[in-house]
Amino acid sequence: MKETLLAMKRQASSRRWTPFQIAVHLAALTPLMALAWDLWWGNLSVNPIQDITFRTGKAAMILLVLSLAVTPVYTMFAFRRVLKIRRTLGLYAFSYAVLHFLTYAWLDYDWDFYLIRLEIAEKPYVLVGFAAFLLLSLLAVTSTKGWQRRLKQGWKRVHRLVYVAAMLVMLHYIWVQKADIRQPLAWTALLGILFIVRLPPVRRGMVQWRQQRARSRQQSLSAHMTPSNEDITPLN
Numbered sequence: 001m002k003e004t005l006l007a008m009k010r011q012a013s014s015r016r017w018t019p020f021q022i023a024v025h026l027a028a029l030t031p032l033m034a035l036a037w038d039l040w041w042g043n044l045s046v047n048p049i050q051d052i053t054f055r056t057g058k059a060a061m062i063l064l065v066l067s068l069a070v071t072p073v074y075t076m077f078a079f080r081r082v083l084k085i086r087r088t089l090g091l092y093a094f095s096y097a098v099l100h101f102l103t104y105a106w107l108d109y110d111w112d113f114y115l116i117r118l119e120i121a122e123k124p125y126v127l128v129g130f131a132a133f134l135l136l137s138l139l140a141v142t143s144t145k146g147w148q149r150r151l152k153q154g155w156k157r158v159h160r161l162v163y164v165a166a167m168l169v170m171l172h173y174i175w176v177q178k179a180d181i182r183q184p185l186a187w188t189a190l191l192g193i194l195f196i197v198r199l200p201p202v203r204r205g206m207v208q209w210r211q212q213r214a215r216s217r218q219q220s221l222s223a224h225m226t227p228s229n230e231d232i233t234p235l236n
């Protein structure tokens with residue numbers, strides 16, 4: 001009985017959000033709140049649907065990249081708390097992608113699949129976005145502990161599809177632009193860096209760098225703590 005109560009208490013405290021997690025949720029909800037604010041006060045452009053499409057798409061893309069930055073940040077700084085927000089960021093990315101898709105298919109095209117088909121023939125980047133969206137949906141559905149148990153080793157393999165989804169998103173983002181592609185290229189470069197730092201030799205180098213930094217910090221700390229000859233020489 002006592003053990004069960006203790007286990008329940010432990011589970012309840014692990015469910016409680018830390019200030020860091022609360023900050024992450026607030027930051028992830030900011031684009032939505034800003035959009036609701038601008039919608040309410042009529043601050044959107046003359047083409048509000050396009051505005052909403054852009055803003056939800058951008059938020060989804062940024063959150064996806066941030067979710068992919070979690071593992072490298074952990075490798076570099078051993079900041080354990082970031083691991084807890086990886087799934088949260090991924091699910092927020094997916095939620096914004098759902099809003100992005102609904103804005104397109106519902107607000108813009110009123111579920112008119114004939115018109116959507118015509119547009120896809122003219123703008124294939126929509127199909128690329130849709131493929132990314134399908135992958136993100138699969139990852140969101142299978143992100144639970146239950147699916148982790150069910151898929152066992154296969155779970156990791158399925159979740160590697162996030163790299164394919166991210167590449168498709170960048171292709172979609174670049175393709176959508178009519179003129180200036182500097183921003184999408186910068187995001188693609190960042191994604192490339194996040195892929196490179198996952199390569200085993202690079203990862204090993206990062207771990208070594210972290211350990212070496214920790215060791216030298218320890219050494220300088222103990223040098224400060226060890227009393228020098230002057231300190232132990234009697235004053236008189």
Ligand code: HEM
Pocket residue numbers: 050053054055056057058060061064093097100101104126129130131132133136169172173176
């Ligand atoms: C569900 C399928 C999708 C459809 C139908 C779709 C459609 C669109 C459309 C129509 C645009 C604007 C094009 C324009 O007006 O010039 C756009 C832009 C964009 N989409 Fe998607 N998209 C989809 C999936 C995604 C996903 C999954 C992401 C990211 C996770 C994404 C990220 C973006 C970004 C970043 C932009 C450009 C925003 C900007 O330039 O500020 N899209 N998408």
